Amino acid sequence: MAHGDITHIDIPVSDLKRAAGFYSALFGWQIAAPPGFEDYPMWQAPNKISGGGLAPRGEGFTQPRSYVEVDSIEETLAKATENGATVVMDKTPISDTSWWAIFTDPDGNAIGLYEGTTEVPESDS
Template sequence: MVGMADFAEGVPCWVDCALPDADAGRRFYGALFGWRFREPPGAGESYAYVGPHPVAGLYRKPDGRLPTAWTVHFATPDAGRLLARAVAAGGTAVSGPDVIGELGVRALVADPDGAVFGLWQPGTDKGFRELTAPGAYAWSEVRTRESAVVDPFYEHVFRYVGYDVPGASGERLWSPEDFGPGVDTAVLGRAVLAADDVPVELPAHVLAQFRVGDCGKAVEAALRLGGRLRDGPRATPYGTFAELADDQGAVFGVVAE
């Protein structure tokens, strides 16, 4: 998507993964999604490419106590301002704002239920440059047990308009205020972690999902590479979905439309 517009505030613009072994991560995701990797100067992580376009980042986590996880980043023209707004709304500042050379400014936030997400103030790095091809980012969903607290947090911080999904218990879609509510304008989803089928030790999180041509084949490939199947494949109104963990434990989703 050469020349694609910059992202409006509150729209997911980047996703990256902190791993104990970044080389192993490049092997796993390179084989699964066909990603090729480069290391832009000053980025501190490997960028994954679909064709000529960056779609994700992988890096070795600096502290073994940190979670092995994918992190979704939301665009903003001012990471410091939005971080302060999130903290005032009941979130927790995890790190930043950190200036990443000329690339941009990054901050990490935990929502009131503990799900961590990023804020990205672009410099020369605008974020995703491809969103339609297999291997590209597809969607994100906040997974929480505390929707009564989490919903107003995101709707205040990002000025989202909320939209409950008809016929889908516990699911909500969010659109930026200027976009208007509805399925066609949504940029983020929220699902409630059900007590009867989700382990109590599973923390709240933001689940990143990637496009694939065939969900079943992607699951088979992930299992061959040492990953684990957590859910699916199952049909949804938006395509066939599966939730996986890679060979180091980072959880992500795949979806075939």
């Protein structure tokens, strides 16, 4: 994916197992928790392109959040704040080769940023 592409969508849920069953039955999504991310089942749409995660609902995370791939989280956060955004979470590692961050735009919408490469083993489910 390239800078500016939507790469991932997290959906906040209160019951991971129930949500996995619901979205799998409704849309045919393949849902599995990859090794090392057992509390974060990932979904993939039938097109094998669209995907995201089912994440625990919590304070500050009550609506789906899209993640945009960027070349540099630091540069993107600097540009975002120059244009009225507020950083909610600074660059944080996901793995040795990938990072994420969150900001809110001037209207209060939470937007996630993703930088790097994350290799997730395919599941047999």
